[in-house]
Amino acid sequence: MSTTAAAQRVFNFSPGPAVLPLAVLEQAQRDLVSLPGYGMSILEMSHRAQGFLDILASTKQLLRELLAIPANYQIVFLQGGSRLQFSMVPINLLRGQGEAADYLSTGSWSKMAVDEAKREGQVRIAYDGKATNYDRLPTAAEAGLNPKAAYTYLCSNETIQGVQFDKEIETGGSPLVIDASSDFLHRPLDFKNIGLVYACAQKNAGPAGVTCVIIRDDLLERSQDNLPGYLNYKNHVKEDSLYNTPPTFAIYLMNLVLRWLKDDVGGLAAMHKRNKDKAALLYDLIDGSNGYFKGHAQPANRSLMNVTFRLPSEALEKKFCKDGEDRGLDGLKGHRSVGGIRASIYNAMPVEGVKELASFMREFQKSNG
Template identity: 55%
Template sequence: MANRVFNFSAGPAGLPESVLLQAQAELLSYGDCGASIMEISHRSETFKEILDSARNGIRTLLAVGDDFDVLLIQGGSRLQFSMIPMNLASREQTADYVVSGAWSAKALEEAHRECDVHISWNGTSDGFDRLPVNEDLLRSEKPAFAYYCSNETIHGLQFPEAPDYGSVPLVCDASSDFLSRPVDMQRHGLIYACAQKNVGPAGLTVVVIRRDLLERSSDDLPGYLNFKSHSTANTMYNTPPTFAIYIMDLVCKWIIDECGGLDSLANTNREKAELLYSAIDRHAGFYSGHAQTASRSNMNVVFKLPSDELTQSFIEQAADHSLTSLAGHRSVGGIRASIYNAMPQAGVESLAGFMDDFANVNG
């Protein structure tokens, strides 16, 4: 494709080029139906095949059986901040929250409206530069569920593995590392992810929920806010985001067919991240990483330069090399390189080389 940049946006993020090309080829007419996927009925057999394929792709990649349901919902992560405590806990019950960054803090804020909340760990005082180990977690006596965010995009933190809460249903906001590595689903009761980081365009949220937890949903909840409503309706309680689901189906097939599945993709993602962290460490007097080494994210590499002037110069010169969307979040500043699944190795290598050159000239 002509004039394509290396897009390091935190989200919406880049999509695999082969997926974009297939979507382009099928845009005016999907298959032999004579209409775009954006135009056909969500009740048609054509779309039903896409929907089933997309959900089965998630099942295959996460290795889950019929004891889990795959729901495709709208509203993004912010809706899930409320839906999860609404459905999984009563107002009298307690939920444990691990506050490891900006997104888990926002989830906690919403949960306060729906149930009693116990903070198992809070990284605010450390400036969210590390994640807890299991020994750090203060667990309540009988929580309805325990909530954590596997990857905090703003601060560049990623759990190496899920926190241990024993038999308590574990809920994970996996929005920014979904389908980037294998997940032990038997340790989780629910995993959700908005699509626009790793699996598709904005407008779609994937919720993978253990079926027994659906029974917790009260019939007093509004229909759309009830997980059971979506499950009973075969995840078409309302008109679903058909084009986003179509793209997610293509992305799942890309991960399986072109990336070799999640084990292989996890190795690739680790290698890409290491290129950038090595550049940071090589120029430790010039670049300073935000996250402590053990908590570094393979999805979002966050670092700072010695001054705001150098940071702005870095961003502007990088853009001249077709390296775009590198500005850090406004609450942290600095640089944030988001290197999700679709970011090619060449893009990361190009950025690492630019980092070396920039530090050598300005350091």
Template identity: 55%
Template sequence: MTQRAYNFAAGPAALPESVLEQAQREMMALPGPKASILEISHRSPTFKEIIESAEKNIRTLLGISDDYAVLFLQGGGRLLFSMIPMNLLTKEQPSADYILTGTWGKAAIKEAKKLGSMKVAWDGADDKYTYTPADSDLELNPNAAFAHYTCNETIEGVQFPTEPQTGQVPLVCDASSDFMHKPLSVDRYGMIYACAQKNMGPAGVSIVVVRKDLLERSSDELGSYLNLKLHADEGSLMNTAPTFAIYVVRLVTDWLLNDIGGLEKMYAINQRKAKMLYEVLDQSGGFYEGHARQDSRSLMNVSFRLPSEELTTAFLKQSEAADLTSLAGHRSVGGVRASIYNAVPVAGVEALRDFMIDFRDKHAN
């Protein structure tokens, strides 16, 4: 078998090796149906057990009450950017607030503006999205249908240390790139959504945790797939579900529960990994320059720059040769980005840290 590199991709991203090994073992035939997960019906007893177990695991890990529905949807974050205002705006509350801390927040409001009157409650563009705002910085409308924010911006590498306070206005969170990286007080949210391919599984499924009372806003005039209430009523099986993706989510949540021991332990591991890399940045004498301000640094996406494009190119080429892969920064920011999601092992981050120190020692003036 080809030796695996340490994968620092931003998404689709690293998966736990034990999950990949189990999926490999079961690919030809699951116990019971003696057929592949790729071949069985989404309405079969075997898949019903898989999707119910995935939901149970998510509820257990996050302590989600029965006041919330847990949905498995297709279309990714971009479809949800539209589905959220479609379902949550009302005639009485036709506008919502958006907090913009990076690329994905901007993408969310761009889609939302096609469906209603959206207000920017805060925009970090003037500072090139290097930090998250304090609650006192926000210009929130107390009559908004909801307030939306992106808790971790994958590209810029900025992350909210805690959720913004929005009073009685339902808080909606795009948690795609840090979902399940630490415990979360779900009862502070109206809705949390996350596409799986960064921290929870493969591309093809998004997880939505939504307060059930908000589902009553969904209009019967919406197309069936766009209606969140219909998905909840049908247990995420209104149409053919993305069976393989949900199966892997079940395996990943099993791993979080049984191998890791829960989200408190996962959070401690993630803090340890991020500290390794940020210490290299801070102790590099300016050779490495982080994009995010120190108080807003992401535990999932470490974005930084080198002194020149020539050094950046050399860094990426040499790191690839050392089996440290997918480290190029997003084209809008440049530089280097190390995505150190849950499944990236401590050993991989240690290897990257050591490479960064060695590269700096060889090339710093």
């Protein structure tokens, strides 16, 4: 990427599709016309060509290394985003099971997952945070999870409300299913209790168009042969993500992101520390603003990925977003269901961008307090 083009980049706080590492964009730009060693662009390459098969295998291996994925889990790359997984999970894991699935409804995305799951079988809403506009997560006692549930479903990070689970919950034996779409790869995972984890890439792992699903072998056996072909996890595992033409360019870009995490960042533990440090810059400022900035999420459940907060009036919030854009801080408007401001500070958001936002917030309060 030219120096001029890089200098024109703003700090992108959009909730997704979101900021990508500059090094990844520059590598993709260098390789776009002709992938080194193959004489053609990845955009032109057959999904069955050795060049792409090498990229596919490398992407899976990098995921196994970064997340320490055990051998009894399979990795597949699909399309359709989280909305397709809202249906695929219960279609494959709930049909024919004697117990209901437990769902934790902690925000907009998990609520949508509940609505889709109810079409496929018995669902028990173990916790519903609607009464407090999803500003916190349940305690273990509040959730009261069924250890014999067909599975226990949660969204690890709610982008709209800005609440996040900071570790894997204990389910007592029920397989844990995680929608990690908006915090995938932001920290290591403990697979002890995880049955399935999925993530659409456009928040933290790559561009829009590819969804990664990691599923334990024993849960694959629940997929029934009479399911529509694309909706059956077994078919995608059997065909190594080539059941249909996969999103080749998106998988290639995910590969570059994974290499960046491994080689440039130093792994997920280092990424987690970086994410905590970035989030603290904003939350400390919010807490020290004497109420001028009011966070939506309760402090114990705040997201490291999406910092949501309000200002004293909607007029000030509108001005905040406009002035921020003028300063090169893009995508700060909050979702309509929560309002206010949402700063999405995913893995690829550089600390310089967060510092610039924090400086702007201090100046804005001083000038408009």
